[in-house]
Amino acid sequence: MSNYQKLQNVLTEIFQLDKAELDFGIYRIMNQKRSDVEEFLTQKLPLQVRTILEKNNNGDTAQLQKELDQTIKQIKDLGMDPENSPKVQELKNKIQNGTSIDALEQDVFSHLASFFKRYYQGGDFISLRRYKKDVYAIPYEGEEVKLHWANHDQYYIKTSEYLKNYAFKLSGNKTVKFELKEASTEQNNNKAQKNKERRFALYEEEPVTIDGDTLYINFTYELHKKSVKQDKLLSKALKTLSGKIPKDFQEVLSLKPTDKNKKRTLLEKHLNDYTARNSFDYFIHKDLGGFLRRELDFYIKNEVLYIDDINTDNEIAFTEQLSKIKALKETAEKIILFLEQLENFQKRLWLKKKFVVNSNYCITLDLIPQEFHPEIFNNKEQLNAWKELFGFAPKLVEDLKTEKFLQIDTKFFENDFKYKILSVFDNLDEQSNGLLVNSENFQALSLLNKKYSDQVTNIYTDPPYNAKSSEILYKNTFKHSSWNSFMQNRIEASYNFLSKNGIFEIAIDDYELNNLWLVCNDIFGQDNLIANVVVIHNPRGRNDDKFFGTAHEYMLTFAVDRDIAAIKNFKPTEDHIKQYNKEDDISPYALTGYMRTGNNSNRHERPNLFYPIYINPETKKLSLENFDGSVEIKPINSDGDEKTWRWSQDTFELKKDTEIYVSKKGDEWKLQKKRRFLGEGKKAKTIWHDPRYDASTNGIMLMKSLFNDVSLFSYPKSIYTVFDALAVSTEKDALVLDYFAGSATTGHAIIKLNREDKGSRKYIQIEMGEYFNSVTKPRMQKVIYSDSWKNGKPQDKNGISQIFKYMSLESYEDSLNNLVLNKSESQQKLLNGNEDVKEEYILKYMLDVESREHLLNIQAFQNPFDYKLKIIENNELISTNIDLIETFNYLIGLHVKRIQQIGHYVTVEGFNNKEEKILIIWRNLQETNNEDLERFIKKLDINVLDGEYDTIYINGDNTLSNLKREEDTWKVMLTEEIFFNEMFDVKDV
Numbered sequence: 001m002s003n004y005q006k007l008q009n010v011l012t013e014i015f016q017l018d019k020a021e022l023d024f025g026i027y028r029i030m031n032q033k034r035s036d037v038e039e040f041l042t043q044k045l046p047l048q049v050r051t052i053l054e055k056n057n058n059g060d061t062a063q064l065q066k067e068l069d070q071t072i073k074q075i076k077d078l079g080m081d082p083e084n085s086p087k088v089q090e091l092k093n094k095i096q097n098g099t100s101i102d103a104l105e106q107d108v109f110s111h112l113a114s115f116f117k118r119y120y121q122g123g124d125f126i127s128l129r130r131y132k133k134d135v136y137a138i139p140y141e142g143e144e145v146k147l148h149w150a151n152h153d154q155y156y157i158k159t160s161e162y163l164k165n166y167a168f169k170l171s172g173n174k175t176v177k178f179e180l181k182e183a184s185t186e187q188n189n190n191k192a193q194k195n196k197e198r199r200f201a202l203y204e205e206e207p208v209t210i211d212g213d214t215l216y217i218n219f220t221y222e223l224h225k226k227s228v229k230q231d232k233l234l235s236k237a238l239k240t241l242s243g244k245i246p247k248d249f250q251e252v253l254s255l256k257p258t259d260k261n262k263k264r265t266l267l268e269k270h271l272n273d274y275t276a277r278n279s280f281d282y283f284i285h286k287d288l289g290g291f292l293r294r295e296l297d298f299y300i301k302n303e304v305l306y307i308d309d310i311n312t313d314n315e316i317a318f319t320e321q322l323s324k325i326k327a328l329k330e331t332a333e334k335i336i337l338f339l340e341q342l343e344n345f346q347k348r349l350w351l352k353k354k355f356v357v358n359s360n361y362c363i364t365l366d367l368i369p370q371e372f373h374p375e376i377f378n379n380k381e382q383l384n385a386w387k388e389l390f391g392f393a394p395k396l397v398e399d400l401k402t403e404k405f406l407q408i409d410t411k412f413f414e415n416d417f418k419y420k421i422l423s424v425f426d427n428l429d430e431q432s433n434g435l436l437v438n439s440e441n442f443q444a445l446s447l448l449n450k451k452y453s454d455q456v457t458n459i460y461t462d463p464p465y466n467a468k469s470s471e472i473l474y475k476n477t478f479k480h481s482s483w484n485s486f487m488q489n490r491i492e493a494s495y496n497f498l499s500k501n502g503i504f505e506i507a508i509d510d511y512e513l514n515n516l517w518l519v520c521n522d523i524f525g526q527d528n529l530i531a532n533v534v535v536i537h538n539p540r541g542r543n544d545d546k547f548f549g550t551a552h553e554y555m556l557t558f559a560v561d562r563d564i565a566a567i568k569n570f571k572p573t574e575d576h577i578k579q580y581n582k583e584d585d586i587s588p589y590a591l592t593g594y595m596r597t598g599n600n601s602n603r604h605e606r607p608n609l610f611y612p613i614y615i616n617p618e619t620k621k622l623s624l625e626n627f628d629g630s631v632e633i634k635p636i637n638s639d640g641d642e643k644t645w646r647w648s649q650d651t652f653e654l655k656k657d658t659e660i661y662v663s664k665k666g667d668e669w670k671l672q673k674k675r676r677f678l679g680e681g682k683k684a685k686t687i688w689h690d691p692r693y694d695a696s697t698n699g700i701m702l703m704k705s706l707f708n709d710v711s712l713f714s715y716p717k718s719i720y721t722v723f724d725a726l727a728v729s730t731e732k733d734a735l736v737l738d739y740f741a742g743s744a745t746t747g748h749a750i751i752k753l754n755r756e757d758k759g760s761r762k763y764i765q766i767e768m769g770e771y772f773n774s775v776t777k778p779r780m781q782k783v784i785y786s787d788s789w790k791n792g793k794p795q796d797k798n799g800i801s802q803i804f805k806y807m808s809l810e811s812y813e814d815s816l817n818n819l820v821l822n823k824s825e826s827q828q829k830l831l832n833g834n835e836d837v838k839e840e841y842i843l844k845y846m847l848d849v850e851s852r853e854h855l856l857n858i859q860a861f862q863n864p865f866d867y868k869l870k871i872i873e874n875n876e877l878i879s880t881n882i883d884l885i886e887t888f889n890y891l892i893g894l895h896v897k898r899i900q901q902i903g904h905y906v907t908v909e910g911f912n913n914k915e916e917k918i919l920i921i922w923r924n925l926q927e928t929n930n931e932d933l934e935r936f937i938k939k940l941d942i943n944v945l946d947g948e949y950d951t952i953y954i955n956g957d958n959t960l961s962n963l964k965r966e967e968d969t970w971k972v973m974l975t976e977e978i979f980f981n982e983m984f985d986v987k988d989v
Contacts, residue, residue, distance in 0.1 A: 003109040004046065010113045011041050014120050014339065026346060029847070032821045036842055040338075044839070045331060046109075052327040053104050104320060108327045115299050115332065119292070153291065154283035155442075156486040157350055157812060166274045170251045175214045176267075178274050180221055181206070196223040199230050200275050202237035208244045215249045217241065234271055241267065283485065284347050289340030296332050300325055337843040345847040349815045351986035352855070353447045354439070356886040357871055359807035360411040361422070361432075362781060366404035366801050369424060372417075373400045381412040389781055391793045405785045405799025419901035425803075429896045429910070432803040434747060434763040436780065438772040439809035441739040445493040445766070447809065450893030450982075452764070453913065456497040457734040460725055460746055462507040462717055463487060465553075480515055487512075488519045490739060495523055495560075497737055502560045503530070503567075503729045507717070509553045516556060524558040530567060531557045535721055536689040538696070555725060568728045571757075572681035580677040584658075587676050591661055594671040595635045596644045603635075609644035610635060613652070615669055620662040622671075624649055633669055646673055684728045692720035703743065706782050708792030713743040713775050722749040732759035741765035744779045751783050755800055763804075777806055807886060810869065817877060818869050821850035856983060861955045861976045862925045865906075885922055888953075888975065891982035894918060904928050905936055909949075916950040920975070925956045933958055953978065 001009075012018050015037055016030055030037070072082040082088045167177040181203045203218035210216070224233070245252055245267075252267040261268075285291060304325055368376075376382060377397040386393040386406060394400055410418040425431050437444045466483040491506075498504065504524065508516050513532075521529070533555040541549025559565035580588040595601075596609070603610040614623045614630035626632070635643040647655065661672045692698060698718035704710045722745050726736060730753075738746035747763045754761055767776050784802045786794035832838075841849075860867045864884045871880040885906060889896060896910040904927045908920040923933065937960065954960060955975040964970070 003106040003113065007109045007113040008042065010117045010120070011335070014116060015041065015342075017041075026342075026816060029345075029816065029819055029821060029851075030342075033842075033846060036846070037338075040839065040842055041335075045334065046105075048334070049108050049327050049331050050101065050105055052330055053101050053108070053323055055323075104324050104327075108324055108331065111299075111304060111328050112332060112335070114303075115296065116335065118299075119295065152481075152485065152488070153286045154485055155286065155347070155350055155489055156482065157282050157284050166270075168270055170249065173213055174249060174251075176249065176252055176270070177214055177216050178270075179216050179218050181218045197226050198222065199224040199228060199233050201233045202240055207237075207240060208246075210246060210249075215246070215252070230275055234268075234275065237271065238265075238268055283482075284350050285343050286347070288343040289336055292336045292339065293333070296329065296336070300329065304328065334839075334843060341844055341847055345851075348848075348984070348986055349819075350812055351446065352815065353887075353891055353983045353985075354443045354810040354812075354815070355869065356447075356883040356890070357808045357810055357869075357880060358411070359805060359883050359886040360409060360418075361803060361805050362407040362409050362777075362784075363421065363803045364405050364407050364784065364799065364801050365400055367424075367431075367803065368408065368421060370401065372421065373397050375413075375417060376400065376408055379412050382408060385409060385412065389778060390785060403797075405797060405801070407781055407784060407802070409781075416901065419899065419906070423898065423900045425898070427897050428899060432762075432805060433760075434750075434765070434780070434802075434804035436741070436744075436747075436772075436777055436804060436806035437764070437766045437809065438768065438776075438806070439766060440768045440811060441766045442490055442493060443809055443812065445490065445497070445739060447887075447890050448764070449493070449496055451890055451895065451913070452497050452735075452737075453893070454497070454499050455735060455913075456502060456737045456764070457499050458503050458505070458726065458730050458736045459494055459498065459738070460505045460722060460729075460736060461494075461738045461740045462742060462745075463490075463740045465509045466512045480512070483512055484515050484519060487516060488523070491519060492523055494737065494739060498560045500561055501564045501566070503565055504558045504560075505725050505729060506556050507535075507553060507721075508556060510550070513554055513556075520556060520558050524560070528559045528562045529557075530559050530562065530565065531686050533557060533684075533725075534687045535693050536687075537693050537718060537721065539689075539691070539694060540696075555721075557729070567684060568680070569683050570681040570724065571727060572677075572679070576681050577677070580675075582661075582674075584674075586658060587678075589674040589676050591672040592675050594646055594660060594673045595637070596646055597637075601643050603642035603644060606644045608648060609646075610642060611645065611649055613645075613671065615662060617664075622652075622656045622660060622662065624653065631669055633671060684724075688721070688724070690720075692724075693718050695721075699745075704791075705789040706779060706792065707775070713771060716743045717745045719745060719749055719752065722746055723752055726750065726753055726761070730759075730761055732757060732761065734759075734761045735764070736761060737764045737766075739766040741767035741776055742769075743771075744776045747780050748783045751780075751800060751802075752787065755787060755798075772808075780804060807883070810871065810882070814869065814871050817872070819851050819855070821847070822853065856980050858976050858980070861979075864922050864955055864975075865924060884979075885920075888920065888979055891979060892918070892953075894920075902940075903936070904932075907940075917948065918951050918953070919949040920953040922955055922975075930957075930959045933960065934963065937963070 016027060017034065017038060071085070071087055075082045075085050075088065167175055169175055198221055200219050200221055201224070203220050206218055208215065208217055219237075242253060252270075253265050255263065256266045256269045257264050305321070365373075365376075374397055377394065377400060383393040390406070394403055394406075400406070408421070410421065413421075422428060437448070439447075466479065491504075495504075504520070506516065506520070517532070534552050535555055536552050538551050541551045543549060557567075579590045582589050582591065600606060611624065611634075612626075613633045614626050615621070615633060616623075616627075617629070617631055623630070635645050637643055645652070652660075659674050661674055663670050663672070695715065695718045698720050699716040700710050702719055703713060703716055726734075726746075726749055730736065732754075736746065736750055741747070744765055744767075747765050750761045750763045753759060765776070765780075769776070782789065782794070785799045786796055787798045788795035857867070861884075865881075867882045867884050868879050869882050870877045872878075873880070885899075885908065888894075889908065889910070893912050894908070894910045895912070896908060898907075898909045900907050904924055906922040908922075909918070911917050921933070921937075928936075933954070949970055952960065952970060952972050953975045954972060957974070958972065960972045964972075
């Protein structure tokens with residue numbers, strides 16, 4: 001294989017040119033521009049290498065040899081000796097010291113292949129700076145401590161949609177899609193259970209289905225014994241499918257052989273790709289162009305330009321070396337430009353704020369006026385939902401009056417009724433208690449950032465631990481590195497949410513403790529560590545551990561600013577209160593010795609605390625001055641050792657009459673200090689060892705009480721671990737964020753804590769799992785209704801008044817699925833005939849320019865209530881209405897006070913973090929015009945034109961600014977423009 005062929009193989013892999021049949025994600029986008037990419041890489045690039053070499057070289061040795069032969073013949077024809085000719089000697093010298101253009105060209109191809117192959121591994125560019133063989137150099141800029149890992153400059157991007165979306169094309173416009181049936185998703189901290197791992201297997205009940213020109217091959221992704229290997233399941237699937245593929249799709253059984261597997265079929269190839277794709281995690285580089293350019297310079301200096309071999313005396317060899325470097329650098333730069341465009345395009349899609357697909361509210365009936373009860377009662381979907389959640393539903397509309405903690409779910413009602421309910425609340429966000437977001441957490445944090453920046457007082461979260469039962473599988477065995485990037489991206493994004501006195505608590509076990517600690521040190525600063533708390537969550541210990549049975553995990557706790565953060569004492573227990581068994585006119589108290597014991601208690605260590613105290617034996621009054629009839633006491637113990645008192649003489653004088661307890665036993669007088677009961681319990685220690693933290697009793701069995709099913713969610717936390725963590729770290733008005741919400745233990749703990757201390761803590765819970773709708777949200781609904789459950793049934797009606805919003809977001813895969821590349825005729829005309837401009841366009845701008853109108857369809861704002869995207873639901877792409885109203889609220893960071901539907905309009909009132917008052921007006925431009933808008937504004941019961949608002953947002957061109965008076969300061973802004981700017985205001989995290 002020639003070096004050119006090696007380079008083509010590398011470029012084919014990097015640009016995925018060997019995946020022309022794939023029809024999803026970035027493959028689909030690349031396939032739309034395949035011809036342009038292939039033309040540049042296979043035709044133009046090699047030609048440019050040769051052109052550069054010829055331009056910068058003294059000549060090709062083959063051409064020089066030809067010139068030499070002609071010169072010798074001419075000289076001989078003249079009867080002269082060629083050896084005496086200066087020209088002949090010059091040409092011979094050039095040939096002797098020169099290299100053929102072909103050889104130089106192959107050398108350049110070899111270096112290009114080596115360079116790009118070095119950093120590209122299985123779909124990602126890995127930032128490993130190779131200094132020499134098997135040695136890597138870490139970029140260092142003089143820091144005292146440098147935290148570095150293989151994926152440190154990348155975004156971890158794998159989401160559950162990778163399981164859902166794999167399709168490839170056959171001839172005749174036919175498509176084959178792999179679909180998951182009854183796919184259980186990775187839950188909480190564990191992707192597998194003891195002695196089991198998830199495997200892809202053919203869905204035996206219905207392995208194949210057909211819909212028009214699409215063949216669906218159905219799989220499951222479920223737990224199997226570890227002894228059942230994936231390749232065996234695939235072999236079994238292939239054997240079954242070979243007899244079930246319909247005649248029109250037999251092409252999938254055509255041969256696609258490899259050197260090792262001559263009988264491999266097209267179907268086998270894609271099954272292997274599919275399972276591999278879902279066994280590893282994927283990344284997007286934060287600055288691929290910058291990284292590759294730095295590495296290219298590093299590569300050239302270390303592996304092409306050998307200082308010791310530079311020979312300036314040999315001009316020909318020196319020139320050849322420089323021309324080779326120039327060709328290598330210029331050609332590599334063009335490949336880098338293209339790779340940079342492709343990676344930045346994906347990065348932009350990853351970082352862009354995602355659409356709110358849908359949003360709804362759960363609201364307890366005590367907050368809803370009774371006039372709405374008949375319509376609620378007549379909604380069969382709502383009644384059925386109550387039966388499923390609570391085991392019953394009201395039989396009469398009058399029953400709604402007494403069932404005040406049942407919650408309506410607005411998803412069961414038409415939008416008109418939903419807006420009627422929401423318009424009841426004058427300060428909707430302030431009156432709401434929580435937010436649940438069904439989304440990949442990085443995407444959710446990105447969308448919520450503008451609204452909640454500096455607003456969150458506490459973060460408690462419980463990420464996947466990356467242990468054997470929950471490890472992140474990555475193609476390069478960079479297991480810890482992948483996890484580091486995964487966590488660093490998200491912790492760094494969440495850091496912006498915390499207030500100045502914010503506290504960050506994160507659960508972890510031994511497997512990634514050290515790495516997490518370093519990542520948190522890097523983000524919060526090691527001086528802001530509060531504690532590493534050990535929690536005994538499994539007192540029985542893990543029996544499958546080889547050496548010691550692990551019984552604990554950790555809770556790393558950091559502060560934004562340790563100097564102003566606060567950790568409270570635990571709430572006093574009954575046993576603690578009993579210790580305060582004495583009482584005076586001031587308060588209950590317990591007694592402790594006034595004489596010091598232990599460290600620093602000896603007289604010579606603290607001589608100022610050794611002094612005599614005089615007691616009046618009749619009145620028990622104390623004095624520092626001797627008087628007639630007094631009894632002298634010094635701090636001397638029973639062994640005769642001179643000790644010290646607890647207080648200085650000045651403090652003693654201030655407190656002697658109220659805070660010292662005097663008693664006498666036999667002939668011995670005793671002084672004790674009163675320890676007052678201040679309503680607080682014991683100081684929180686760094687080891688939590690109590691049966692309440694047992695995850696089995698108060699996690700798994702609690703889930704059984706709530707759902708009568710322990711299989712819904714694996715290894716939930718003990719409610720009391722989170723309860724106590726928040727009890728000591730939050731104030732009653734705290735806002736708590738959890739972006740690995742799992743089964744909603746954090747939300748449950750907050751509701752339980754609010755019940756006990758009458759607090760008003762609020763919660764934001766983010767969870768991407770499909771169990772969001774079967775576990776996360778239902779758990780919140782259940783614990784709002786009652787605090788006591790057994791076998792899935794409420795045992796009382798000890799509910800709590802509550803409003804929480806829940807919503808789902810567009811995913812990264814959804815963004816890719818909705819993209820189409822379009823090049824206008826005018827753009828094509830500009831490119832035709834101008835090869836330099838066309839090349840620059842392909843290398844730098846093509847993807848951004850041609851995808852622009854599909855990233856945000858401005859025309860769809862004509863009717864914002866009917867904006868549609870293709871969204872993956874139940875493993876299918878479904879055209880779905882998008883909630884532009886909610887999306888925009890988060891894009892501008894709006895705190896909503898009131899939302900109303902008035903005729904053809906929806907109005908949203910609120911304010912941003914700068915306390916600017918904002919009004920947003922949404923309208924269907926197909927049903928209203930600007931004259932209608934002006935009449936509507938004047939009829940509103942709010943003084944829109946009298947300076948009540950600082951900014952008014954309206955979709956569509958309008959004439960509202962014409963109503964402005966000279967002294968007015970309010971401004972009108974076009975919603976579409978702000979929407980686009982805010983959605984794509986993508987700063988690297």
